[in-house]
Amino acid sequence: xxxxMNPNPSRIQVRPAxxxxxxxxxxxxxxxxxxxxxxxxxxxxSLDIPERQVVAFIGPSGCGKSTLLRNxxxxxxxxxxxRHVGDxxxxxxxxxxxxxxxxxxxxxxxxxxxxxxxxPKSIYENVVFALRVMGVRDRSIxxxxxxxxxxxxxxxxxxxxxxxxxxxxxxxxxxQRLCIARAIANRPEILLMDEPCSALDPIATxxxxxxxxxxxxxxxxxxxxxxxxxxxxxxxxTAFFYLGKQIEYDTTEKIFMNPxxxxxxxxISGRFG
Amino acid sequence: MSSPSSDSSTPRGEAWVWFTGLGLIVGxxxxxxxxxxxxxxxxxxxxxxxVPVVQVDDGRTIIGQLAQRRIRPGSLxxxxxxxxxxxxxxxxxxxxxxxxxDEAKLKGEVFPADILGLERxxxxxxxxxxxxxxxxxxxxxxxxxxxxxxxxxxxVAAAGATREKLVELTRHRIGDVNSEMEAARIAxxxxxxxxxxxxxxxxxxxxxxxxARFADxxxxxxxVAQRGEVAKLLGRDAAGREVTVPLSQIVRGWFPNQLDTxxxxxxxxxxLHEFIFDEPREANTEGGLMPAIFGTLVMTVFMSxxxxxxxxxxxxxxREYAQQGPILRIVRISVNxxxxxxxxxxxxxxxxxxxxxxxxxxxxLFFSDQLKYNNNTPVFGTGGLLWCSLTLALMTLPVxxxxxxxxxxxxxxxxxxxxxxxxxxKWQTIREILLPASAPGxxxxxxxxxxxGAGEVAPLMLVGVVKLAPTLxxxxxxxxxxxxxxxxxxxxxxxxxGFQSPDSDAARPMVFAxxxxxxxxxxxxxxxxxxxxxxLRARFKGASF
Ligand SMILES: Nc1ncnc2c1ncn2[C@@H]1O[C@H](COP(=O)(O)OP(=O)(O)OP(=O)(O)O)[C@@H](O)[C@H]1O
Ligand SMILES: [Mg+2]
Numbered sequence: 001x002x003x004x005m006n007p008n009p010s011r012i013q014v015r016p017a018x019x020x021x022x023x024x025x026x027x028x029x030x031x032x033x034x035x036x037x038x039x040x041x042x043x044x045x046s047l048d049i050p051e052r053q054v055v056a057f058i059g060p061s062g063c064g065k066s067t068l069l070r071n072x073x074x075x076x077x078x079x080x081x082x083r084h085v086g087d088x089x090x091x092x093x094x095x096x097x098x099x100x101x102x103x104x105x106x107x108x109x110x111x112x113x114x115x116x117x118x119x120p121k122s123i124y125e126n127v128v129f130a131l132r133v134m135g136v137r138d139r140s141i142x143x144x145x146x147x148x149x150x151x152x153x154x155x156x157x158x159x160x161x162x163x164x165x166x167x168x169x170x171x172x173x174x175x176q177r178l179c180i181a182r183a184i185a186n187r188p189e190i191l192l193m194d195e196p197c198s199a200l201d202p203i204a205t206x207x208x209x210x211x212x213x214x215x216x217x218x219x220x221x222x223x224x225x226x227x228x229x230x231x232x233x234x235x236x237x238t239a240f241f242y243l244g245k246q247i248e249y250d251t252t253e254k255i256f257m258n259p260x261x262x263x264x265x266x267x268i269s270g271r272f273g
Numbered sequence: 274m275s276s277p278s279s280d281s282s283t284p285r286g287e288a289w290v291w292f293t294g295l296g297l298i299v300g301x302x303x304x305x306x307x308x309x310x311x312x313x314x315x316x317x318x319x320x321x322x323x324v325p326v327v328q329v330d331d332g333r334t335i336i337g338q339l340a341q342r343r344i345r346p347g348s349l350x351x352x353x354x355x356x357x358x359x360x361x362x363x364x365x366x367x368x369x370x371x372x373x374x375d376e377a378k379l380k381g382e383v384f385p386a387d388i389l390g391l392e393r394x395x396x397x398x399x400x401x402x403x404x405x406x407x408x409x410x411x412x413x414x415x416x417x418x419x420x421x422x423x424x425x426x427x428x429v430a431a432a433g434a435t436r437e438k439l440v441e442l443t444r445h446r447i448g449d450v451n452s453e454m455e456a457a458r459i460a461x462x463x464x465x466x467x468x469x470x471x472x473x474x475x476x477x478x479x480x481x482x483x484x485a486r487f488a489d490x491x492x493x494x495x496x497v498a499q500r501g502e503v504a505k506l507l508g509r510d511a512a513g514r515e516v517t518v519p520l521s522q523i524v525r526g527w528f529p530n531q532l533d534t535x536x537x538x539x540x541x542x543x544x545l546h547e548f549i550f551d552e553p554r555e556a557n558t559e560g561g562l563m564p565a566i567f568g569t570l571v572m573t574v575f576m577s578x579x580x581x582x583x584x585x586x587x588x589x590x591x592r593e594y595a596q597q598g599p600i601l602r603i604v605r606i607s608v609n610x611x612x613x614x615x616x617x618x619x620x621x622x623x624x625x626x627x628x629x630x631x632x633x634x635x636x637x638l639f640f641s642d643q644l645k646y647n648n649n650t651p652v653f654g655t656g657g658l659l660w661c662s663l664t665l666a667l668m669t670l671p672v673x674x675x676x677x678x679x680x681x682x683x684x685x686x687x688x689x690x691x692x693x694x695x696x697x698x699k700w701q702t703i704r705e706i707l708l709p710a711s712a713p714g715x716x717x718x719x720x721x722x723x724x725x726g727a728g729e730v731a732p733l734m735l736v737g738v739v740k741l742a743p744t745l746x747x748x749x750x751x752x753x754x755x756x757x758x759x760x761x762x763x764x765x766x767x768x769x770x771g772f773q774s775p776d777s778d779a780a781r782p783m784v785f786a787x788x789x790x791x792x793x794x795x796x797x798x799x800x801x802x803x804x805x806x807x808x809l810r811a812r813f814k815g816a817s818f
Contacts, residue, residue: 073694075694078689080597103696103697106695107695110694111691113687113694117685117688119692119706120688129697130695133692133695133696133697133698133701182691182695186696
């Protein structure tokens with residue numbers, strides 16, 4: 001119990017990316033630029049995200065981390081007057097391919113938001129929501145998906161006796177883990193996390209970081225974070241953005257130990273941002 | 274560091290608290306005053322006070338129940354003189370049930386125990402001093418006999434049973450025969466028109482048997498009525514004239530000066546029960562309001578059932594699907610302005626479009642036989658429950674639309690995004706997340722719509738509410754809910770009693786009682802909807818809306 005609540009820093013270490021197999025350009029962003037109306041939010045982004053690795057986006061507030069993340073599952077389509085140049089591909093297929101339905105893209109790319117946003121439904125219904133909207137009616141499949149995702153989100157033991165209670169009765173940290181369980185219930189390939197721990201205490205944060213480590217075995221994870229320590233602890237690769245531009249993208253080890261850009265170094269060492 | 278400016282601003286704030294509080298007090302005062310007026314006047318209708326025998330200066334003697342006391346018109350404000358209004362009843366003798374008497378001219382009043390109050394089927398109430406009761410079995414019971422009171426009440430009960438039997442006979446059985454006859458006549462005319470000889474013969478035969486049955490029932494009814502005429506009550510009025518009241522005319526009798534409090538309370542509830550559960554008589558100034566209560570209820574519920582889906586669907590389109598822009602803004606402004614259109618305009622529209630155009634076309638399409646062979650009597654081409662509900666639904670549509678739009682907009686963006694990010698389509702998001710989350714807000718709109726619809730009168734007069742409807746809009750005859758029928762409505766009832774009644778003095782207390790009932794009905798409907806809303810809210814407790 002204490003081990004999970006206080007993750008031992010030595011146990012969570014940066015592992016070299018080369019150890020892990022899988023495609024190196026699983027998600028590939030090429031010369032990507034993005035505008036909200038007249039305002040350019042991203043410019044000239046090019047980076048490859050390898051399969052089953054954790055990539056962290058860091059950078060000062062307003063630099064476009066969320067924007068890029070939300071473009072990976074096209075959540076920004078909800079905003080009026082958006083425009084982009086360049087391309088994003090997942091397994092070689094453009095997400096802007098007219099033949100690709102946004103809905104099927106979003107089923108493959110799960111998302112966890114900064115502010116936990118459970119539905120006003122029971123815990124159970126929250127977790128199986130994605131399966132329900134896919135048309136799964138089979139009770140046994142739903143039950144199983146509910147249990148496995150809650151277990152993966154390290155929430156099962158806390159809620160297994162009250163699955164039918166409202167999700168709004170959970171604590172903030174539990175809600176966030178519920179949102180993670182909800183995002184992984186339909187087994188997406190990619191998990192996007194936008195500052196998932198910003199509203200949590202260190203213990204809940206630790207749990208979620210552990211979780212990310214476990215999820216990495218199955219999912220490719222992109223995480224936005226403001227905490228350098230967190231980026232260092234959980235990610236394999238790190239991208240640093242500044243004013244909508246990608247300044248540096250490399251293995252986390254390299255970024256934190258030996259950044260090639262002066263701006264990166266300044267940001268990491270806390271001299272601006 | 275408390276600066277002088279913050280010190281000087283404190284009293285100013287206090288003044289505003291008092292000022293705004295004053296607004297609340299004025300508002301509350303008006304509401305409470307109105308309610309108290311309606312409740313007191315409405316409830317006093319059913320209370321039976323002692324009835325005096327009054328001697329007046331000019332030699333008149335009056336037996337009557339005090340109805341009201343007011344300042345004499347034209348008397349000085351510094352030295353007000355009052356006059357009293359007595360309900361004396363016996364309209365057929367006195368010409369009027371109510372009398373005004375100058376208070377200064379009263380010589381004295383006594384409360385003799387033998388005064389009898391009567392509620393009658395016709396000609397309103399009566400107050401008299403009974404002499405003898407002629408019972409149905411021919412026996413005569415003088416008022417001096419100790420058995421008088423008991424046998425009088427027995428005879429009243431027997432007469433009531435007879436009346437009920439007569440209603441059953443005339444209204445239901447003869448009514449059934451009548452409607453069968455109607456159908457047969459239509460079938461006959463149709464058959465004649467088409468030259469189907471055997472069908473004609475069959476319908477003729479059917480009509481003949483129906484006519485025979487009709488005649489039988491009529492004689493039976495007449496027999497019952499005649500037997501009921503035997504029992505009579507003989508008495509004297511205040512002036513000493515002899516009065517004979519057949520017991521078949523008496524609905525209820527009571528000795529106002531003999532009753533104890535418990536007896537008065539029982540009489541009160543008996544009258545209240547009649548008021549709520551019985552049908553009206555005497556041009557609606559007496560009896561009950563059951564048909565009007567029922568009509569109002571059915572119409573309001575049906576209207577809510579119509580307006581809710583329309584309003585919600587429209588709001589979903591406006592908020593979720595429509596391209597936000599100047600055109601949508603114009604549409605929104607128009608919808609909001611629709612709420613400000615006087616209700617009578619909706620009535621005119623309902624009459625012109627729903628009744629004549631829609632109803633007329635329905636009749637042409639589906640009831641052409643009915644029109645052709647039944648002297649062009651329209652079915653849907655005239656006012657009715659459906660058109661009333663539709664008109665009010667249209668009138669209250671903006672309320673529901675605006676409430677729904679606001680409720681949808683108030684659903685946190687995160688919830689919407691979470692649903693879409695989970696791979697739900699737009700419609701799934703609306704159905705699974707947005708609608709349940711905004712249900713309380715939508716219900717608030719429906720509550721407002723119901724409150725407005727239930728109290729509305731003006732448009733209904735044009736599209737299907739009547740003073741007296743022979744049948745209820747819902748009954749045991751298929752198809753059970755009769756959308757084409759005209760019906761009675763409490764709001765219209767108030768208007769009709771207050772302004773159209775031949776005997777305004779008799780109608781006045783009923784206006785208050787009916788108003789009270791209408792208010793109670795609207796409050797009950799709202800409480801029901803609020804209860805549903807709170808249950809929904811409880812399910813979303815803790816959510817940030
Ligand atoms: N819906 C929007 N419409 C217009 N401009 C937007 C919108 N969302 C974000 N922006 C702008 O785009 C830029 C990048 O925003 P973004 O949310 O991606 O920043 P961020 O890096 O996630 O910042 P933070 O760390 O504070 O979350 C900002 O300047 C912001 O003002
Ligand atoms: Mg952000």
